[in-house]
Amino acid sequence: MASLNINGKEYQLDVPDQMPLLWVIRDVLGLKGTKFGCGKAQCGACTVHLDGVAIRSCTTPVSGAIGEITTIEAIGNDPIGQRLQKAWLDLGVPQCGFCQSGQIMNAVSLLRQNPAPGRDEIIHAMSGNLCRCGTYNRIIAAIQRA
Amino acid sequence: MESGPKDRLQIANVSRRRFLTGLAGAAALVIAARWDLVETAEKRKYGAEGMPGGYTDNPNVFIHIDPDGTVTVVNHRSEMGQGIRTSNAMVIADELGADWDRVRVKQAEGDHSVYGNQYTEASRSMRQWFDPLRRAGAAARQMLEQAAADRWQVRLSEVKTGVHEVWHEQSGRKLGFGELAEAARTLEVPDPASLILREDHELRFIGRESGLINGVLETSRPKAIDGEGIVSGTAVYGADVPFDNPLYAVIARPPVYGAELGRFHESDALNVPGVLKVVRIEGAGLPAAFNPLGGLAVVATNTWAAMQGRKALKIHWDYGPAEDNRSYTSSAYREILEARAQIPGEVIRKEGNFSKAMEGAHQRISATYYMPHLAQTPMEPPVATARVQKGNAEIWAPTQNPQATRTKVAERLGLDVTNVTVNVTLLGGAFGRKAKPDFAIEAAAIAQWFEGRPVTLQWTREDDLQHGYYQTVSLDHLEAGLDERGRATAWLHRSLSPSTMSLLKADFEHKSKVEQGMGFNTTPFDIPAILLENPPATAHVRIGWIRSVYNLPHAWAIQSFAHELAIAAGKDHRAFLLEMLGEDRKISNRSVGDTYNYDEDPAIYFIDTGRIRGVIDRVAAESGWGKEMPRGRGLGLAFHHSFGSYAAVVFDVEVSEGGSLTIHRADIAFDCGPQANPERIRSQLEGACIMGIGVALLNEVSFENGVAQQDNFDRYRIPRMNNAPREIRIHLVENPDEPMGGVGEPGLPPVAPALVNAIYAATGKRIRRLPVGDQLKG
Numbered sequence: 001m002a003s004l005n006i007n008g009k010e011y012q013l014d015v016p017d018q019m020p021l022l023w024v025i026r027d028v029l030g031l032k033g034t035k036f037g038c039g040k041a042q043c044g045a046c047t048v049h050l051d052g053v054a055i056r057s058c059t060t061p062v063s064g065a066i067g068e069i070t071t072i073e074a075i076g077n078d079p080i081g082q083r084l085q086k087a088w089l090d091l092g093v094p095q096c097g098f099c100q101s102g103q104i105m106n107a108v109s110l111l112r113q114n115p116a117p118g119r120d121e122i123i124h125a126m127s128g129n130l131c132r133c134g135t136y137n138r139i140i141a142a143i144q145r146a
Numbered sequence: 147m148e149s150g151p152k153d154r155l156q157i158a159n160v161s162r163r164r165f166l167t168g169l170a171g172a173a174a175l176v177i178a179a180r181w182d183l184v185e186t187a188e189k190r191k192y193g194a195e196g197m198p199g200g201y202t203d204n205p206n207v208f209i210h211i212d213p214d215g216t217v218t219v220v221n222h223r224s225e226m227g228q229g230i231r232t233s234n235a236m237v238i239a240d241e242l243g244a245d246w247d248r249v250r251v252k253q254a255e256g257d258h259s260v261y262g263n264q265y266t267e268a269s270r271s272m273r274q275w276f277d278p279l280r281r282a283g284a285a286a287r288q289m290l291e292q293a294a295a296d297r298w299q300v301r302l303s304e305v306k307t308g309v310h311e312v313w314h315e316q317s318g319r320k321l322g323f324g325e326l327a328e329a330a331r332t333l334e335v336p337d338p339a340s341l342i343l344r345e346d347h348e349l350r351f352i353g354r355e356s357g358l359i360n361g362v363l364e365t366s367r368p369k370a371i372d373g374e375g376i377v378s379g380t381a382v383y384g385a386d387v388p389f390d391n392p393l394y395a396v397i398a399r400p401p402v403y404g405a406e407l408g409r410f411h412e413s414d415a416l417n418v419p420g421v422l423k424v425v426r427i428e429g430a431g432l433p434a435a436f437n438p439l440g441g442l443a444v445v446a447t448n449t450w451a452a453m454q455g456r457k458a459l460k461i462h463w464d465y466g467p468a469e470d471n472r473s474y475t476s477s478a479y480r481e482i483l484e485a486r487a488q489i490p491g492e493v494i495r496k497e498g499n500f501s502k503a504m505e506g507a508h509q510r511i512s513a514t515y516y517m518p519h520l521a522q523t524p525m526e527p528p529v530a531t532a533r534v535q536k537g538n539a540e541i542w543a544p545t546q547n548p549q550a551t552r553t554k555v556a557e558r559l560g561l562d563v564t565n566v567t568v569n570v571t572l573l574g575g576a577f578g579r580k581a582k583p584d585f586a587i588e589a590a591a592i593a594q595w596f597e598g599r600p601v602t603l604q605w606t607r608e609d610d611l612q613h614g615y616y617q618t619v620s621l622d623h624l625e626a627g628l629d630e631r632g633r634a635t636a637w638l639h640r641s642l643s644p645s646t647m648s649l650l651k652a653d654f655e656h657k658s659k660v661e662q663g664m665g666f667n668t669t670p671f672d673i674p675a676i677l678l679e680n681p682p683a684t685a686h687v688r689i690g691w692i693r694s695v696y697n698l699p700h701a702w703a704i705q706s707f708a709h710e711l712a713i714a715a716g717k718d719h720r721a722f723l724l725e726m727l728g729e730d731r732k733i734s735n736r737s738v739g740d741t742y743n744y745d746e747d748p749a750i751y752f753i754d755t756g757r758i759r760g761v762i763d764r765v766a767a768e769s770g771w772g773k774e775m776p777r778g779r780g781l782g783l784a785f786h787h788s789f790g791s792y793a794a795v796v797f798d799v800e801v802s803e804g805g806s807l808t809i810h811r812a813d814i815a816f817d818c819g820p821q822a823n824p825e826r827i828r829s830q831l832e833g834a835c836i837m838g839i840g841v842a843l844l845n846e847v848s849f850e851n852g853v854a855q856q857d858n859f860d861r862y863r864i865p866r867m868n869n870a871p872r873e874i875r876i877h878l879v880e881n882p883d884e885p886m887g888g889v890g891e892p893g894l895p896p897v898a899p900a901l902v903n904a905i906y907a908a909t910g911k912r913i914r915r916l917p918v919g920d921q922l923k924g
């Protein structure tokens with residue numbers, strides 16, 4: 001039995017302790033905005049927030065997800081999230097878009113800790129998030145614009 | 147015109163009767179046809195007309211207008227990041243006169259008898275559909291105008307279309323699109339030949355620059371169709387379709403290509419909580435074509451349980467049928483290719499007398515280049531959902547090839563094609579991997595065990611890297627002679643790579659005509675003696691293809707070698723390239739033995755060396771080619787033409803004493819003829835730049851005893867943000883009167899050689915084996 005707080009809602013779920021948060025979010029709760037890209041903390045597609053900080057949900061067991069979890073579906077309620085979403089659209093960041101929920105979640109976490117990051121700080125914070133379409137330069141520009 | 151999407155059957159009849167001139171029949175050839183072109187090219191049709199399913203420009207197929215004025219554009223090509231859902235809608239909306247805010251896009255299901263060809267690859271969505279979709283938009287506009295003229299009892303010529311409304315000049319009367327839709331849809335579709343397309347100055351979207359241009363946001367951009375869904379997590383990719391009570395599955399596949407399922411205990415998996423069933427998937431044997439590899443599926447109530455169940459299985463594989471592939475080791479194979487590259491191979495193209503020209507040469511240069519297997523690794527691994535119910539199958543998949551998916555699923559389940567529906571989701575990247583329908587067939591093969599229940603078959607990243615359709619490994623050996631004035635007089639290129647055709651015919655050891663035509667026999671240099679040869683190379687894994695396909699190794703070798711020759715000749719690289727290209731001329735693809743030409747008409751699409759010069763000149767000017775560079779820093783150049791387009795790239799790089807590389811800037815000049823949506827052309831080229839950096843520096847799938855040695859992004863490395871150039875600058879060359887070229891792929895081939903040439907300029911170190919990896923250290 002796991003109790004989870006996701007996007008402000010409480011859930012009591014009958015799932016194994018070791019089940020990664022990613023699969024609870026996707027398959028059990030049906031929130032499909034958080035993506036599976038590697039399952040091994042290599043790509044960042046599965047990034048969500050735990051108490052406002054970016055974590056990889058694919059390697060976080062559900063039993064370790066104690067606190068407030070936020071997924072991409074709710075990040076528009078956050079002023080930083082909103083600004084980033086707008087910058088993403090203004091600059092046409094997404095190509096296929098598959099990595100972008102993870103990118104935005106990580107970028108929100110970054111801006112929360114560092115409201116005006118320099119280019120190198122952005123690269124340092126964001127290099128764990130892969131984008132096979134190669135939108136990196138636009139992501140940097142969008143974070144600087146947000 | 148339709149007032150809603152409901153009457154599709156009727157539409158199909160209309161389009162069949164009047165517009166589908168290109169129905170090609172034989173659905174089984176959907177995929178194979180394109181890889182099997184031989185010398186029958188004389189009888190071929192070209193462009194959209196020559197594709198399976200042909201094309202249609204019937205407005206009733208693509209445009210629906212609701213009474214409230216909402217315009218729904220049906221998009222029949224797969225969206226995989228190139229922006230086609232937005233760009234196709236823009237083309238139609240521009241001709242139609244629609245207000246962009248009132249345009250919606252509906253994705254077509256797989257059925258090329260209704261929509262025309264849907265196979266989204268070879269950079270041809272816009273190249274082949276720009277004209278038909280413009281005509282569809284123009285026809286719909288004219289039908290709305292006719293409906294208004296009828297209503298007002300005036301002549302058609304007195305009626306004009308504004309934005310989302312039609313008006314009568316003399317009386318000033320107006321009617322909105324929604325008010326006219328009902329009447330317009332009953333009208334006869336105008337003859338395509340009679341349509342008047344909009345003048346250039348009337349266009350609002352087509353060819354208009356918008357959005358971010360080289361790092362500066364000067365203009366706003368019409369909103370991307372899927373943008374909001376993407377940034378809010380509601381966009382629907384392959385694994386995101388909501389279902390009641392779905393099941394999830396993963397498959398244990400044979401570690402070596404061709405091995406088969408041996409002993410196992412299904413209880414090992416069934417003991418894992420959540421696992422419901424273990425299902426044997428029949429493989430197709432060798433060669434596998436586009437069929438599943440076979441193996442054992444584990445079906446569970448969630449993806450993780452399925453993965454745990456698979457992990458618990460101890461499967462003994464039967465390697466008997468895979469004996470030959472089990473000895474496949476990349477390092478040894480490379481030595482085989484190197485040895486074969488010393489021996490003359492099948493002659494692909496011959497002009498002049500190479501050996502004689504070499505004898506007379508003042509300088510003789512030779513070099514051999516290697517590019518390993520690559521994996522496409524779209525961020526979304528292959529995934530598909532299938533539901534089999536009462537003799538019908540429904541598929542939801544991120545597929546580049548919905549028609550083949552439909553045909554192959556029907557074949558596998560023994561159903562009639564009409565009993566199979568293929569819904570195309572967004573593709574989380576594809577790059578050629580999702581052109582193959584194997585993963586949807588797997589999902590269907592599992593779902594038939596669960597009548598009425600949707601089953602999502604998920605590939606993990608490990609599955610993707612270990613059981614892929616790998617881009618070919620390639621070895622290219624080149625020799626050239628220079629005269630006393632440093633001009634190239636002799637050129638030999640022996641290119642060895644297993645063929646994609648080995649998927650269909652195991653002993654196919656030479657490049658197919660399609661593969662030759664991807665930058666090999668189309669070499670554009672004006673050299674008196676040219677000899678192109680193709681010694682044999684055997685495939686030991688599934689050879690698929692990645693974005694830009696065989697252009698990738700060919701451009702890498704040719705553009706690297708051309709730079710080596712320039713250095714040997716003591717000439718500026720750019721000047722040397724222009725000298726080798728000779729006078730501007732249009733080379734007929736046929737004249738160099740290329741019967742592929744990306745399926746385009748050789749009387750329209752040429753190898754145009756003037757356009758090559760154009761992109762070289764432009765990129766040179768924009769990058770400051772020829773300027774003094776500080777120590778440890780250098781500029782590198784390369785060009786390539788493919789898919790009807792021309793690209794040249796200059797990199798500005800710096801390499802430290804310790805061998806660490808900084809990419810300061812990439813400049814890319816690009817000429818694709820007319821530009822439909824420049825904003826997405828730029829983003830595709832930026833993406834190609836990043837992907838090409840990966841090809842140059844990082845990507846490699848290597849095999850030991852038939853098993854891929856990379857299984858996730860820790861070992862199969864692709865570019866991260868810290869590999870991106872500080873700046874990428876895209877320079878679009880205006881050439882609106884030329885035939886339209888492709889966009890998704892042609893930017894990629896010159897990237898790796900330009901980067902490696904820049905590394906040479908910075909360090910004097912020549913890299914001939916990709917990836918660069920740590921070759922710069924020490």
Ligand code: FES
Pocket residue numbers: 035036037038039040041042043044045046047056057058059
């Ligand atoms: S899926 Fe979690 S980091 Fe890749």
Ligand code: FES
Pocket residue numbers: 094095096097098099100130131132133134135227525574575
């Ligand atoms: S936009 Fe496609 S992976 Fe990032």
